[in-house]
Amino acid sequence: MIYLRTVWLHLKKDLRLEWRSREAIAGMLFFTLLIAVAFAMAFDPTGYPTMARQMSGGLLWVGLLFAATTSLNISWERERRNQVMDAHRMSAAAPSALFLGKALANFIFVTFIEAVLAPIFIVFYNLHPLGEMKWLWLILPLGNWAIVANGTFFAALGLNARNRALMLPAILFPVSIPALLSVTQATTAVITGDFEPGSWVRLLFGFDVIFTTACLLLFETVLHAE
Amino acid sequence: MKRIFWMLCGLSVALLAWGFYEAFFVAPTEATMGDLQRIFYWHVPINISAEIFPYANMIASIAYLTTRRKNHALALKLDAIAIATAEITVLYVGLGLGTGMIWGRPAWGIWWAWDARLTSALLLFLLYVSYLLVRKFSSSSQAPVIAAVLSVFAGIDIPIVFESITWWRTQHPAPVLRGDGNLDPTMKIAFLWNMVAWFFWGCTLIWARYAIVRREQQIAEHEALTALEA
Numbered sequence: 001m002i003y004l005r006t007v008w009l010h011l012k013k014d015l016r017l018e019w020r021s022r023e024a025i026a027g028m029l030f031f032t033l034l035i036a037v038a039f040a041m042a043f044d045p046t047g048y049p050t051m052a053r054q055m056s057g058g059l060l061w062v063g064l065l066f067a068a069t070t071s072l073n074i075s076w077e078r079e080r081r082n083q084v085m086d087a088h089r090m091s092a093a094a095p096s097a098l099f100l101g102k103a104l105a106n107f108i109f110v111t112f113i114e115a116v117l118a119p120i121f122i123v124f125y126n127l128h129p130l131g132e133m134k135w136l137w138l139i140l141p142l143g144n145w146a147i148v149a150n151g152t153f154f155a156a157l158g159l160n161a162r163n164r165a166l167m168l169p170a171i172l173f174p175v176s177i178p179a180l181l182s183v184t185q186a187t188t189a190v191i192t193g194d195f196e197p198g199s200w201v202r203l204l205f206g207f208d209v210i211f212t213t214a215c216l217l218l219f220e221t222v223l224h225a226e
Numbered sequence: 227m228k229r230i231f232w233m234l235c236g237l238s239v240a241l242l243a244w245g246f247y248e249a250f251f252v253a254p255t256e257a258t259m260g261d262l263q264r265i266f267y268w269h270v271p272i273n274i275s276a277e278i279f280p281y282a283n284m285i286a287s288i289a290y291l292t293t294r295r296k297n298h299a300l301a302l303k304l305d306a307i308a309i310a311t312a313e314i315t316v317l318y319v320g321l322g323l324g325t326g327m328i329w330g331r332p333a334w335g336i337w338w339a340w341d342a343r344l345t346s347a348l349l350l351f352l353l354y355v356s357y358l359l360v361r362k363f364s365s366s367s368q369a370p371v372i373a374a375v376l377s378v379f380a381g382i383d384i385p386i387v388f389e390s391i392t393w394w395r396t397q398h399p400a401p402v403l404r405g406d407g408n409l410d411p412t413m414k415i416a417f418l419w420n421m422v423a424w425f426f427w428g429c430t431l432i433w434a435r436y437a438i439v440r441r442e443q444q445i446a447e448h449e450a451l452t453a454l455e456a
Contacts, residue, residue: 157360157372157375157376158360158363158364158372160364160365160368161360161363161364161365161372162363162364162365163363166363167359167360167363167364170356170359170360171356171360171376173352173356174349174352174353174355174356174380174383175353175356175379175380175383177349177352177387178383178386178387203386203389206386207386210382210386211379211382214378214379214382218375218378221291221371221375222371222372222375225368225371225372
């Protein structure tokens with residue numbers, strides 16, 4: 001119970017910080033919007049509706065992945081001011097609760113971006129999904145969590161690195177490629193209706209479970225890395 | 227150390243030369259692919275070694291994480307093993323991709339296909355390049371821990387990546403060693419010689435890199451000590 005309370009406190013703190021500054025959400029939102037526009041210019045989706053259907057799932061997730069990396073660094077940057085990280089290191093509270101609270105906060109931010117952006121994508125790319133839309137209720141949160149859990153962990157990993165902005169994508173992208181593959185395949189399956197997304201969703205779920213466990217177990221080591 | 231290194235190098239070269247002779251002059255020409263198939267004697271041993279070294283890296287990293295608080299000297303040695311195996315993994319996976327592309331151009335007509343096995347090999351390559359990048363970017367006191375954690379993640383990731391082989395339709399030839407394919411006995415002998423040669427050469431390189439990293443660690447420790455005493 002104490003553990004859950006610590007997670008809740010961390011989550012509440014991160015939500016409040018974001019509510020006051022709104023820098024992560026505003027940045028992500030604008031960035032993903034720009035990516036959507038840039039891709040639309042490059043591929044002319046309205047002229048080729050079949051191609052747009054096949055590509056838009058991938059474009060949405062690549063955009064979200066890029067946007068998430070920009071905000072994940074911000075989310076740990078807040079903890080560096082006034083030596084908050086040192087306070088976390090000395091605190092008796094479970095380190096994984098800090099990770100879980102922050103990952104949940106980032107999850108909420110990315111979900112918000114997605115909720116705003118998915119309709120924009122549908123309008124911009126003139127999409128008429130042919131598969132069963134109800135799968136998206138499962139695919140979107142699982143995909144978000146895959147990006148956010150690993151991203152939060154790796155952002156903490158690179159906290160003291162010389163080249164932080166480059167390091168996060170350099171670690172996050174190779175490790176999360178199975179997740180990116182399954183989430184884009186599943187989303188494409190729903191949009192095109194060509195195949196069943198079920199097996200890709202299972203792979204995504206397995207990825208989430210395995211890597212969340214690994215993050216929770218190893219976070220303490222990362223926090224006390226010195 | 228230098229003398230042992232040159233001896234091991236000489237032995238590796240002899241083994242590689244013998245493997246080359248076996249593959250080119252002893253093994254029969256394959257029925258459908260002709261001489262093109264001979265690249266198999268390098269491509270497969272290199273890739274098998276390239277899948278063994280990452281696990282040596284992961285085991286060394288896990289051992290490092292468990293011993294770093296208790297036994298500092300042992301932990302440093304394990305970290306040196308992790309660096310050496312990661313570098314040789316990048317080298318071997320790179321060679322495996324290169325030989326595969328040389329084979330793919332005449333056999334498939336394209337240098338690269340986004341086939342599952344090729345993609346997973348490429349991902350293995352990217353994972354260990356990112357491992358080496360992380361070592362370079364991290365502050366020196368944190369680098370071993372961070373790299374070790376990343377190595378555990380990479381080790382978890384590899385089977386998940388390889389699992390995708392069964393999911394994606396694959397263009398790569400089925401494994402002949404444990405699959406339905408069968409191998410002529412002389413082909414098998416040539417293959418095994420090359421397997422031994424390439425694995426031995428990889429281990430020689432790992433050992434040499436390990437020795438160099440150990441020296442660097444000792445120099446750094448010595449410098450830290452003299453700075454403290456001054």
